[in-house]
Amino acid sequence: MPEQHKLILKHADSPGYTPDIECYVRHGGYEALKKALGTAPRELPDGKKLSAQEVVREDVKASGLRGRGGAGFSAGLKWSFVDRRSGKPIYLICNADESEPGTFKDRQIIHKDPHQLVEGMIISCWANDVKLAYIYIRGEMPHGARLLEKALAEARAKNFLGKNILGTGYDLEIYVHRGAGAYICGEETGLIESLEGKRAYPRIKPPYFPAVLGLYMCPTIVNNVETLCHVKHIVTMGPAEYAKLGTPNNTGTRIVSLSGDVQKPGYFEIEVGKVTLGQLIFDANFGGGLKPGRSLKAIIPGGSSSKVLKAGEVFKLNRKGADGQMTKVDVPLLDLPYDFDSLQGAGTMSGSGAIIVMDDSRSMVDTLANLSEFYAHESCGQCTPCREGSLWMAKGLHRLAHGDGRKQDVEYLSHIAQNIQGRTICAFGEAAAWPVLSFVKKFKDEFVARGEADEAAKSAGPSRELKLAASPNPH
Amino acid sequence: MTFSVPSSLEAQLDELATHYPVKRSASLMFLHALQEHFGHITDEAIEWTARKLGLQPINVLELVTFYPMFRREKLGRTHVKVCRTLSCALAGSGELREHFCKKLGLDPHAHAPQTTPDGKFTVEFVECLADCGNAPVVLLNDDLLPKVSTAQADEIIAKGKGL
Numbered sequence: 304m305p306e307q308h309k310l311i312l313k314h315a316d317s318p319g320y321t322p323d324i325e326c327y328v329r330h331g332g333y334e335a336l337k338k339a340l341g342t343a344p345r346e347l348p349d350g351k352k353l354s355a356q357e358v359v360r361e362d363v364k365a366s367g368l369r370g371r372g373g374a375g376f377s378a379g380l381k382w383s384f385v386d387r388r389s390g391k392p393i394y395l396i397c398n399a400d401e402s403e404p405g406t407f408k409d410r411q412i413i414h415k416d417p418h419q420l421v422e423g424m425i426i427s428c429w430a431n432d433v434k435l436a437y438i439y440i441r442g443e444m445p446h447g448a449r450l451l452e453k454a455l456a457e458a459r460a461k462n463f464l465g466k467n468i469l470g471t472g473y474d475l476e477i478y479v480h481r482g483a484g485a486y487i488c489g490e491e492t493g494l495i496e497s498l499e500g501k502r503a504y505p506r507i508k509p510p511y512f513p514a515v516l517g518l519y520m521c522p523t524i525v526n527n528v529e530t531l532c533h534v535k536h537i538v539t540m541g542p543a544e545y546a547k548l549g550t551p552n553n554t555g556t557r558i559v560s561l562s563g564d565v566q567k568p569g570y571f572e573i574e575v576g577k578v579t580l581g582q583l584i585f586d587a588n589f590g591g592g593l594k595p596g597r598s599l600k601a602i603i604p605g606g607s608s609s610k611v612l613k614a615g616e617v618f619k620l621n622r623k624g625a626d627g628q629m630t631k632v633d634v635p636l637l638d639l640p641y642d643f644d645s646l647q648g649a650g651t652m653s654g655s656g657a658i659i660v661m662d663d664s665r666s667m668v669d670t671l672a673n674l675s676e677f678y679a680h681e682s683c684g685q686c687t688p689c690r691e692g693s694l695w696m697a698k699g700l701h702r703l704a705h706g707d708g709r710k711q712d713v714e715y716l717s718h719i720a721q722n723i724q725g726r727t728i729c730a731f732g733e734a735a736a737w738p739v740l741s742f743v744k745k746f747k748d749e750f751v752a753r754g755e756a757d758e759a760a761k762s763a764g765p766s767r768e769l770k771l772a773a774s775p776n777p778h
Numbered sequence: 779m780t781f782s783v784p785s786s787l788e789a790q791l792d793e794l795a796t797h798y799p800v801k802r803s804a805s806l807m808f809l810h811a812l813q814e815h816f817g818h819i820t821d822e823a824i825e826w827t828a829r830k831l832g833l834q835p836i837n838v839l840e841l842v843t844f845y846p847m848f849r850r851e852k853l854g855r856t857h858v859k860v861c862r863t864l865s866c867a868l869a870g871s872g873e874l875r876e877h878f879c880k881k882l883g884l885d886p887h888a889h890a891p892q893t894t895p896d897g898k899f900t901v902e903f904v905e906c907l908a909d910c911g912n913a914p915v916v917l918l919n920d921d922l923l924p925k926v927s928t929a930q931a932d933e934i935i936a937k938g939k940g941l
Binding site: 401402403404405406407409410435441442443444445446476478480481482483484485486497498499500501502503519560561562563564568569570603607657659661665670673674676677680681683 | 797798799800802803804805806807809810831833837840841844845846847848859862863864865867868904905906907908909910911912913917920921922
């Protein structure tokens with residue numbers, strides 16, 4: 304039976320483990336920082352010399368670490384894009400604006416083991432010549448912000464942070480910055496605008512790639528909480544050993560947030576790709592199955608922005624055979640390994656690692672209406688297709704969910720969604736469009752039936768007006 | 779009432795502004811601190827923040843109107859934020875908010891924050907609070923409450939009425 308592999312959450316839930324620095328140091332904390340600071344420069348076979356910092360940056364690249372925030376982009380590669388010749392300061396920002404619906408993994412790290420994040424950040428800052436860094440934490444986590452402030456003060460007092468860290472001559476300051484309830488701040492350029500004291504309107508890329516023109520128009524690295532924690536473990540274990548965890552191109556562990564219609568919702572740390580979607584939902588070690596008497600209807604596999612998967616779907620994935628040749632293999636939904644590439648192969652994404660399960664008691668119309676309202680509320684309003692389109696979709700779905708649907712609503716919703724995706728400055732447009740496109744495509748019958756029933760009821764009597772009047776449109 | 783920021787809070791904010799190479803960056807943190815102290819963001823607080831950070835008041839007002847956590851009106855002493863988003867909705871957060879509203883004499887269908895006339899409670903729906911494994915969740919002032927039942931809601935109301 305597959306089990307959890309706890310690397311990041313090794314201590315977090317142990318009895319007696321506390322978030323203070325003494326406890327962290329007792330459990331081997333800040334040893335990775337000392338190891339990193341003592342890294343020896345390396346000479347490559349071609350005679351090129353790498354500085355100690357370059358060695359750590361190369362190690363992160365070699366570890367195969369992919370960002371745990373949502374995009375799954377190589378962390379080492381992201382670091383390599385940083386403009387180091389501009390002469391401007393380089394900033395690092397920890398994205399702790401955890402707000403993708405379904406996701407609650409960074410919360411565990413911040414509240415239970417904040418020093419692990421601080422240590423990962425200090426190593427990452429040192430490796431990238433960063434002298435000033437910020438933790439952007441969402442406003443709704445006031446206790447988390449206080450815990451991080453305290454952790455930073457403790458690290459300062461022990462000289463892991465501040466001036467001349469551990470006598471190496473390296474200076475670094477990290478500050479906590481609180482957001483104020485806007486989902487769009489999770490988008491890295493929106494986050495940067497917010498940190499500059501402005502509305503979180505994402506910036507257009509090009510030219511505003513954070514690695515070149517980020518915070519205060521200086522080179523900037525934005526990494527997720529969990530990603531930065533992994534850096535610590537890559538230093539401790541070495542990249543080769545770290546890369547043995549997980550599966551090729553999907554290395555390491557990741558924390559999966561499981562919610563919705565399962566017996567045991569919760570967070571589970573797994574080796575990436577070593578556990579399937581089916582095991583995460585049904586095994587006793589993980590979700591423990593559905594509620595009694597229920598069957599599976601749909602899975603949102605990577606946060607609410609990922610495309611929905613329908614029970615019974617079978618996907619064609621590329622697999623390397625024994626002869627080394629790539630072949631297409633049929634993989635049923637529940638056998639999909641939970642990793643970046645398999646989910647992408649299935650036409651969706653593992654995103655922020657958040658799985659929301661829906662059983663056969665759920666209406667897909669009501670579910671999508673709920674999600675669309677989220678996107679309508681959270682659109683920053685900068686780009687017209689997203690600002691207007693997300694509202695139209697939410698209004699249309701509200702009607703359909705409250706007895707005033709039409710049978711052509713499926714086409715109407717798809718049409719709007721198709722006119723949002725690809726027409727906005729940031730990926731929020733896709734995030735708002737993808738759930739709609741995937742739900743109405745995969746559960747078309749349900750949407751059409753709802754619209755038809757409403758039209759039939761409309762000619763039969765006045766009850767639907769009463770129903771709609773009782774639930775006015777929030778927009 | 780004249781607007782005055784206590785000197786200890788002002789000193790704390792002056793220190794905070796030094797965390798950033800550009801003072802404007804401190805705006806959100808200033809607004810959080812002022813809202814915590816005064817309960818909501820007044821015109822005076824906006825003008826004061828702008829003066830302190832070398833900005834125009836409009837630069838601060840546009841933040842207050844953009845970020846949902848900042849409030850222009852006085853809030854109830856017990857602030858109930860019920861998570862509206864999918865995982866909590868599947869676990870009954872819609873019914874939970876309705877329960878709060880009905881018990882407190884508020885409109886269960888109004889979406890925006892509502893405060894009881896006695897100023898004791900504010901109830902609102904908010905988007906994902908990032909604790910979906912414990913759905914339905916409520917952020918009660920600064921505290922996140924997991925798996926909130928209607929019985930717990932009644933306890934919150936009883937406690938809040940005595941404050």
